[in-house]
Amino acid sequence: MTKTLISNAPGAATTLEQIKEIINEKSVELLHLQFVDIEGILKHVTVTIEQLEDVVEGKMMFDGSSIKGFSPINKSDLYLQPDLATFAVLPWTVENGYSEARFLCSVKNPDGSLFEGDTRNVLKKTVDRAAEHGYTISVGPELEFFLFKTDENGYATQELGDKAGYFEPSPHDLGERVRLEIYRALKAMGFTIEASHHEV
Structure with a gap:
């Protein structure tokens, strides 16, 4: 497992x-125009x-009826409004001198009003409501995951990639290089990383 605490860096x-x-x-x-569905799954529309x-x-x-829980077919037209402050080049897409980037987007109705089923809009309303009562909302995500070995076809097996314990270095921790790649990608996107290590 990995514990990586991140926060959005200023100056974007x-x-x-x-x-x-x-x-x-x-x-x-x-450009990948990203939004999240009601189950927390990242979705995106890619344009040139x-x-x-x-x-x-x-x-x-985009067609909101194609996103689970969004819109019925007769009200399927929805629009993506990017948050310019979330623009970031995706470091892992750099190839032959070219790259790709993303915006996080809010979902809007055809009349320009906020779409009620958009989780980003729900979060913004919640933050605003908390602020009205003198509260602020802080989030410190911990990106934790397991690394599994793959079979001869490249598919994940149920066998863990290593048997290391808490805070162990390589060679016991075989995920050290993976976490380094994640750290570098997040840093290139403007995040500040607090810690990265093998967990239990």
Whole structure:
């Protein structure tokens, strides 16, 4: 298991001009417009960089009836409104000098109102409601997982990748390199990592 505490780092690109500079510098080709369904599963619509202006203006439509728990077929048109402060180049997509990036998005109805089934909108309302009563909400996620060995076809087995214990280093901890890759990817995306180690 891994324990990695992260927090969003300040200084991220928040204006369209800053985002365009990064897009040119990193040769971004594709944009992933990400949102979360009612079960907490990440979803995304991928568009080309040429559609950036439409993306920022919230003109990217998707079929909400295809997302579990979102909309019936007769009210399926929903739109994605990106949060510019969440723009990030995805480090693991860099290949041959090109890369991909993502925005976290809120889901909106065709009339521009917030879609009630969007978990991001629900969270924002909850944060605002807490603030009205003098409270702030802080989140410290711990990304914990198991690493399993794979079979000859590359599929995960039920056999754990190592038998190490709490805080053990390599060679007992065979996941050290994986956590290093995760750390570097998160750091490149603007996160501050508090700790990364083998758990129990």
